[in-house]
Amino acid sequence: MALVGESGSGKTTLLRCFNRMVEPHGGEILVDGVNVSEQDPIVLRRRLGYVQQQGGLLPHWTVSQNVGLVLRAMGRTDARAVDDAIALVGLDPSVHGPRFPRELSGGQRQRVALARALAAGPQAILLDEPFGALDAITRGDVQSAFERVQRELGLTMLFVTHDLAEAARLATRIVVMRAGRVEQEGSMTELRDSPATAYVQTLLASAATLLEALRTA
Amino acid sequence: MKLIVNAFSALSARLGLRSPRFYRCVFCGAPALTLVAGSVSAQSRDAADQRNVVVASKPFAESYLLAEMFAQLLEARGISVTRRPGLGATEVAFGALRTNAIDVYPEYTGTGLVAILHDTLPDAIAKDPRAVYSHVSRRFADLYGVRWLPPLGFENTYAIAVRRETATNLRLNTLTDLARESAELTAGFTADFIGRPDGLAGLERAYGLRPRAVRPLAPALKYQALATRAVDVIDGYSTDGLLSRYDLVTLDDDKRFFPPYQAAALVSPRLARRPDAIAALIPLSGRLDERMMRELNRRVEVEHEDVAVVARSALTQFGLAGSGAHPATAAPGDRDRGSFFRYLASRRAVMLAQTLRHIVLVAAALGAAMLVAIPLGLLLERARPAAEGTLGALGVIQTIPSIALLAFMIPLFGVGLVPALVALWLYALYPIARGTYTGVHGADHDAVEAVEALGTTPVQRLLWVRLPLATPVIMAGVRTAAVITVGAATLAAFIGAGGLGEAIVEGLALADTRLVLTGAIPAALLAVLVDAVLGLVERRVRPAHLRGR
Numbered sequence: 001m002a003l004v005g006e007s008g009s010g011k012t013t014l015l016r017c018f019n020r021m022v023e024p025h026g027g028e029i030l031v032d033g034v035n036v037s038e039q040d041p042i043v044l045r046r047r048l049g050y051v052q053q054q055g056g057l058l059p060h061w062t063v064s065q066n067v068g069l070v071l072r073a074m075g076r077t078d079a080r081a082v083d084d085a086i087a088l089v090g091l092d093p094s095v096h097g098p099r100f101p102r103e104l105s106g107g108q109r110q111r112v113a114l115a116r117a118l119a120a121g122p123q124a125i126l127l128d129e130p131f132g133a134l135d136a137i138t139r140g141d142v143q144s145a146f147e148r149v150q151r152e153l154g155l156t157m158l159f160v161t162h163d164l165a166e167a168a169r170l171a172t173r174i175v176v177m178r179a180g181r182v183e184q185e186g187s188m189t190e191l192r193d194s195p196a197t198a199y200v201q202t203l204l205a206s207a208a209t210l211l212e213a214l215r216t217a
Numbered sequence: 218m219k220l221i222v223n224a225f226s227a228l229s230a231r232l233g234l235r236s237p238r239f240y241r242c243v244f245c246g247a248p249a250l251t252l253v254a255g256s257v258s259a260q261s262r263d264a265a266d267q268r269n270v271v272v273a274s275k276p277f278a279e280s281y282l283l284a285e286m287f288a289q290l291l292e293a294r295g296i297s298v299t300r301r302p303g304l305g306a307t308e309v310a311f312g313a314l315r316t317n318a319i320d321v322y323p324e325y326t327g328t329g330l331v332a333i334l335h336d337t338l339p340d341a342i343a344k345d346p347r348a349v350y351s352h353v354s355r356r357f358a359d360l361y362g363v364r365w366l367p368p369l370g371f372e373n374t375y376a377i378a379v380r381r382e383t384a385t386n387l388r389l390n391t392l393t394d395l396a397r398e399s400a401e402l403t404a405g406f407t408a409d410f411i412g413r414p415d416g417l418a419g420l421e422r423a424y425g426l427r428p429r430a431v432r433p434l435a436p437a438l439k440y441q442a443l444a445t446r447a448v449d450v451i452d453g454y455s456t457d458g459l460l461s462r463y464d465l466v467t468l469d470d471d472k473r474f475f476p477p478y479q480a481a482a483l484v485s486p487r488l489a490r491r492p493d494a495i496a497a498l499i500p501l502s503g504r505l506d507e508r509m510m511r512e513l514n515r516r517v518e519v520e521h522e523d524v525a526v527v528a529r530s531a532l533t534q535f536g537l538a539g540s541g542a543h544p545a546t547a548a549p550g551d552r553d554r555g556s557f558f559r560y561l562a563s564r565r566a567v568m569l570a571q572t573l574r575h576i577v578l579v580a581a582a583l584g585a586a587m588l589v590a591i592p593l594g595l596l597l598e599r600a601r602p603a604a605e606g607t608l609g610a611l612g613v614i615q616t617i618p619s620i621a622l623l624a625f626m627i628p629l630f631g632v633g634l635v636p637a638l639v640a641l642w643l644y645a646l647y648p649i650a651r652g653t654y655t656g657v658h659g660a661d662h663d664a665v666e667a668v669e670a671l672g673t674t675p676v677q678r679l680l681w682v683r684l685p686l687a688t689p690v691i692m693a694g695v696r697t698a699a700v701i702t703v704g705a706a707t708l709a710a711f712i713g714a715g716g717l718g719e720a721i722v723e724g725l726a727l728a729d730t731r732l733v734l735t736g737a738i739p740a741a742l743l744a745v746l747v748d749a750v751l752g753l754v755e756r757r758v759r760p761a762h763l764r765g766r
Contacts, residue, residue, distance in 0.1 A: 021670050045672030056667025060685050060760035069681075073673045100762040116671070126670075 002167035003160045004203070005177035011160045014177070015126050018158065019045045032123070046070055049117025049125035053132045055109045057101040063112050064097040070120035078119075085119040086112070088152065089145045107138035111145050118149065127159035131166065143170060164207040176200050269299040270494055273319040273632075273713065275310050276303040276726045277436045278517045278524075279373065279456060279480075279510065283323035285528035287482060287498055290537060294497040301632060301713035303722040306409045307332050309624045309632075309712060311483075315361045318631030319713075320488040321498065325373060326365070327476035329353040329483075331415035334360075338476075346372065346477035362486035366495070367502035368479040371510045375410070375475050376453040376460065376467040377420075383449055384466040391471040395450065396424040404428035405439045405448030408620075415476060416452070423474040437518075437728040440465075456507055458515030459728065480505070504535050518728045557731060564735050568720070572739050575716035578706045579747065582638050583699055586645035591691065593646075594653025595679065604654060611647040619644075619708045627712065637706070637714030644705050645698040652694020656687030685760050692755040699751055703744040707736065717743070 003011040016022040017029050020041040029036045036044060049070075057066050065072075068082045083093035089111040101109050110130060117125050130146070131139045147170065150157055161167055167174045168188045176183040176191070176199070184196035195201040270291055274284035281302050288298045301319055304310045311333055313319040326349050330336055334356055342348040350368060357363045379389060379402075387398045395402075410416035411433055420426040428450060434442055439451040440459040453460055453467065460467065482498050489495070513531055516522045532538040561568070597604035614622070622643065626636030660683045668682055710718030720736030723729075756764070 016670075019670055021666075042672050042674060045670060047672075050667065050670040052663060052667045052670070054663045056661075056663040058664050058668065058682055059661060060762045061681075062761075069668065069673070070671050073671070073677055102762060113667070 001156070001158050001173045001175065002171035003158070003175050003177060004162065004164055004167045006162060008179075009177040010180040011177045012128055013180075015128055015158065015160050018126055019048045019050060021045075046074060046120060047123050049120075049122040051110075051113045051117050051125065051127040051130045053129040055101070055113040057109060057112060057116070059101055062098050062100055063091070063104070064093070066101065066112055067115045067119045069116055070122075074120065076120075081119050081121070085115040088118065088149055089115045090141075090148070091115070105138070106134055107142050110134060110142050114142075114145065114149065118153070118155075122155070124156035124158065127157060129160050129162075131161070146170060164203050165210065168207070176203060269297040270321070270488060270491075271299045271301055271319040271632075273301040273304050273310060273313065273322040275306060275322065276711070276722050277454075278458065278727050279454065279514050280323050281524050281723070281726055282513055282517060282528055282531075283369070283480065283482075284321075285524050286501060286532060287321055287323070289525075289528055289532055290497050290501060291494060293532075293538065294493060296494055296497060303710060303719070303726055304632065304713055305620055305624055305711035307413075309620075309627060312624060312627035313632040313712070314483060314485045315363060316628055316631060317485045317487040318627060318633070320485045320494075321482050323369075323480055324365075324483040325478035325480055326350050326353050326368070327374070327415060327478035328413075329357065329365070330476055331419075332413045333357075335414065343476050344473050346479050349477050350479055350481075357483075362489065364484040364486075364489040366482040366484060366498055368481045369501060370480075370503045370505045371456065371507040372477055372479050373454045373456045373507075373510070374470070374478045375416075376455040376457070377470075378443070378451050378453045378460060378465040378467045379449060380443060380446075381464050381466050384468075389466070389468060391469040392420070392424050392426070392474070393471050395468050396420075396426045399426050399428050399450075402428050402449040403430045403432065403447075404450045405432045405434040405442045406452045407436050407439065408433045410452040419474060423472055435725045437725045440728070456510040456514055458511060458513075458518040461511075461515065462519045480510075500537055501535070504537075505531075521727070521729055524727070557734075560731055561735065568735055568739060571715065571717045571719055571736065572743065575703070575706055575718075575740065575743060578634075578637060578641060578709055578714060578716050579699065579702045579743075582641035582706070583645055583695070583702055585638070585642050586649055586698060587695060589642075590646045590649035590694075591653050594650045594691075595657060595684075597650070597654050598657045598683075601658075608647070608651055608654060611650055614643050615647050619705050620711060623708060623712045632713040634714050636712050637709035640712075641702050641705055641709065645702050648694040648698040648701065649691070650694075652691045652697075653687065656690030656694075657683045659690070660686040688758050688760060689755065689763070692751065692758065696748055696751045696755070699747045700744050703740060703747055707740050 003014060005011045013022055017024045018031065018036065020036055020039075023037070031039065031044065031048070058069070061069075063086065064079075064082055067085050068077065068079075071078050071081065083097070086093040086097060091108060091111055096104065096108065096112075101112065104112065110133075114130070117127075131142055134142060143166070146157075149155070150170075159170070164174075173185065173187060174191060175185045178199050184191060184200050191200060192204060195204060272284050272288040272291070274280035284300070284302055288300055291298050304313060304319070304322070307328055310319070310322050311324070314322060326346070330338070330343075330349055330353055334353065336352070336356065338349070338352065342352065350365065354365045357365060377392060377395065379395070383389065387394070389395055389398065404417075406417060411431060413419075417426075417431065432442075432448055434448070434451070439448070439453070440457075440463050442448045443451045443465065444463045453465070455467065481502070484495070484498075509531075513527055516527045517524055529538060593607075597607055617625075619640070622640045623636065626640050630636035630639060664686070665678060665682050668678055673681070706716050707718035707721055709716055710722045717736040717740045721733050721740075724732030724734070724736065
């Protein structure tokens with residue numbers, strides 16, 4: 001599921017309400033059918049993986065240590081789970097595991113961040129502009145890793161993006177946000193066939209223009 | 218400089234006046250308490266009387282000499298003595314005496330009148346040595362329970378001195394003459410003189426003396442500064458051995474501005490209750506005249522004879538030297554003979570002991586500062602609104618001159634190791650706390666936030682992320698604090714804490730450059746060494762990704 005909108009539309013804030021990094025002033029968010037404000041934030045966050053735009057890896061920990069962070073926070077060590085998560089995002093545990101983040105490329109770092117969110121077996125993953133800081137080619141690679149994870153684990157993945165085309169490629173459901181409010185929610189087909197507002201229409205048109213330009217070039 | 222010294226002496230005097238009265242009030246209000254307190258203090262008094270008699274001096278040669286004579290007199294009567302020579306200045310020495318941290322030191326009646334009591338007497342009394350002596354005796358007994366033993370027999374007044382050629386060229390004979398020409402002259406005065414009401418400020422009032430510039434100088438350096446024309450006027454003492462060596466002219470105090478400065482032993486409230494000690498000291502009263510004192514000072518300051526040897530010869534001359542006692546000072550009297558390296562070799566045991574003492578001071582102060590400042594820095598990071606204010610307050614401590622801070626410790630902790638450690642500890646807090654706060658505050662924001670969103674506890678974030686990433690900045694703060702502390706610890710000698718400063722203070726007081734170097738060189742090497750060792754420690758605790766692989 002993708003949260004789409006321009007800068008300042010509130011999509012990141014909404015994402016952060018899910019793991020109580022931000023407390024909403026009104027309304028309620030249910031995770032597993034329970035209002036998050038009634039759940040212990042630390043337990044809640046361990047059940048929801050999290051990936052940041054800049055990765056946010058610990059520079060002084062190796063890839064393996066970074067990926068094992070949530071397990072370690074819970075007082076567990078599970079080298080298998082760590083290696084599996086690294087392999088799942090397309091890296092080699094024996095090659096990349098002992099490296100420090102600064103020895104990796106930007107795309108590799110973002111995959112490690114994804115592996116870190118996965119390693120403790122979360123129920124869902126929150127991703128804040130996970131591909132935003134990457135160049136176009138690297139972005140494609142990381143998106144492939146993302147799709148593979150989605151396919152193999154069948155996890156609920158809620159991600160924030162400003163790019164409708166990216167949302168169309170990776171998400172089954174899309175929420176369009178503007179100025180802190182939801183403009184429309186639905187599949188890409190539903191959005192295309194019956195845009196609820198003028199803003200959704202404009203958004204679709206700009207994505208279409210881009211695709212058109214690519215086709216004719 | 219002047220302002221600070223003035224403010225400080227005023228403050229300490231006020232504290233001194235206030236505290237006895239304060240305690241008296243407290244005890245009057247609670248008779249039962251008085252009984253308990255009385256019996257407790259009687260017991261502790263008995264215990265305290267078993268302690269060695271602590272003989273101290275101020276940091277100039279004559280004071281060292283007189284204190285050594287006091288010590289030898291006491292030892293001749295079989296009384297055990299601890300020597301604490303070279304204590305700061307008047308505030309430090311008197312502050313220590315008043316609180317029984319030391320027991321006896323040589324003081325001058327004029328200094329007691331003006332710099333400690335801040336009393337202004339009618340002219341007729343103020344110029345009469347005997348009247349001044351009886352005034353200070355009475356007032357010191359009333360206010361502090363401190364006793365002046367009968368005067369030793371000589372006066373050591375301030376002697377404002379110029380080079381002979383300056384006196385001839387400008388036709389200077391009196392202080393009035395000097396004031397006339399003062400706008401053209403540079404003065405080099407001791408910090409004590411600059412700050413005291415019977416010093417520069419008084420001369421300005423009485424004579425209109427306003428030098429073109431005033432340079433604060435260490436007592437032993439001012440003669441050299443005058444001889445090498447770095448300054449034109451200095452404040453000397455009339456009994457200084459160096460006055461004759463440099464062929465200087467002392468100017469006549471034609472308006473009788475300076476009060477009489479009769480030298481006498483000043484005795485702590487605790488020692489005043491020991492008749493055996495008083496009986497040991499009193500025979501020296503009235504025995505020393507000005508000519509003799511100048512000669513003894515000359516032997517120490519110019520001939521660089523050992524203080525203990527000179528003191529012993531004087532006492533022998535008076536028939537006061539004990540048979541069984543022997544000088545406790547180990548240093549031989551052959552300071553001028555042989556090369557500098559041979560001299561260093563001859564002092565290696567003392568240097569080693571002082572260096573070890575210095576290391577203990579630095580390590581203890583720094584260790585205690587780290588135990589407090591690192592947690593404080595972490596705490597402030599959690600309570601950011603309070604951070605700048607708290608760090609600012611710690612920073613203010615850095616601006617207090619070391620000697621003032623040390624003097625401030627005396628009423629609270631006496632003299633010796635404890636007040637020095639507290640003062641050094643206070644100095645070391647700021648760089649470490651600031652480094653910790655800045656380091657933890659500035660730790661990779663994305664990493665901290667991502668790790669929080671993944672469900673870590675605050676303690677885990679601190680131990681896994683903030684603290685490890687902050688170590689380079691924390692260590693920079695620790696290294697800064699360590700080097701500052703090595704330097705500041707040399708001043709600890711002013712309150713009798715020992716260390717390498719002891720050689721520096723004594724060397725400066727006795728105008729013995731080589732002695733100064735035996736303290737200054739190891740102190741400098743120690744600073745470099747400490748920084749290097751901590752540099753190695755820093756490499757070891759550096760975050761893993763920054764370590765050489």
